Amino acid sequence: xxxxxxxxxxxxxxxxxxxxxxxxxxxxxxxxxxxxxxxxxxxxxxxxxxxxxxxxxxxxxxxxxxxxxxxxxxxxxxxxxxxxxxxxxxxxxxxxxxxxxxxxxxxxxxxxxxxxxxxxxxxxxxxxxxxxxxxxxxxxxxxxxxxxxxxxxxxxxxxxxxxxxxxxxxxxxxxxxxxxxxxxxx
Numbered sequence: 698x699x700x701x702x703x704x705x706x707x708x709x710x711x712x713x714x715x716x717x718x719x720x721x722x723x724x725x726x727x728x729x730x731x732x733x734x735x736x737x738x739x740x741x742x743x744x745x746x747x748x749x750x751x752x753x754x755x756x757x758x759x760x761x762x763x764x765x766x767x768x769x770x771x772x773x774x775x776x777x778x779x780x781x782x783x784x785x786x787x788x789x790x791x792x793x794x795x796x797x798x799x800x801x802x803x804x805x806x807x808x809x810x811x812x813x814x815x816x817x818x819x820x821x822x823x824x825x826x827x828x829x830x831x832x833x834x835x836x837x838x839x840x841x842x843x844x845x846x847x848x849x850x851x852x853x854x855x856x857x858x859x860x861x862x863x864x865x866x867x868x869x870x871x872x873x874x875x876x877x878x879x880x881x882x883x
Contacts, residue, residue: 718743774825774868776800776859783873787848789880794848798827798841798857798871825867830856850879 720743721735722728734740779797781787787794802821827841832854836843841857857871 718745773803773821774800774859775803776827776857776868776871778855778857778871778873781855781873781875783875785873785875787875787877789878792847794831794845794853794875794877796829796831796836796838796843796845796855796857798829800825800827800841800859800868824861825859826861828858828860830854830858848877850877852876 717732719731719734720728720741721731721739723739729735730743777799779799780795802825827838829836829838829841829843831843831845836845853875855873855875859867859870861867
């Protein structure tokens with residue numbers, strides 16, 4: 698099916714390049730353009746500029762790239778924010794923001810030995826680290842927990858990323874948007 702579509706597109710792209718265009722002016726001065734000459738001898742061949750074409754897409758290469766991206770994010774890791782919840786509001790009496798993220802690892806194995814599965818799970822947990830960001834700034838955190846003192850009023854974006862020792866993301870980030878309410882000092 699793919700080759701049929703590619704062949705059809707190639708034929709459509711080539712056909713205007715092969716066609717000849719004729720300009721004809723009749724006795725009343727009306728100008729017409731056609732791909733066939735008129736019966737009159739008053740035809741003028743029009744030289745068309747080269748057809749502007751776009752190279753075809755390598756569909757197999759695109760599919761491989763998509764699979765690489767999907768496999769990168771379809772890992773066995775699941776990351777989530779425990780707090781704050783998306784859409785949360787911090788009120789005036791809540792001065793500090795406590796952020797907590799956690800992850801789970803699912804290990805699939807063909808081995809029936811539970812000890813091998815447990816070892817693989819422990820290795821996967823040891824290889825992962827949670828980085829916490831607020832408004833694009835990396836926060837100091839430990840074990841997926843961070844505290845921001847005296848959070849300013851307004852909207853804030855929280856993001857937790859699960860990365861390996863090289864900084865490569867292991868799964869999609871967990872995100873939340875929060876609003877901090879503070880009384881105005883006039």
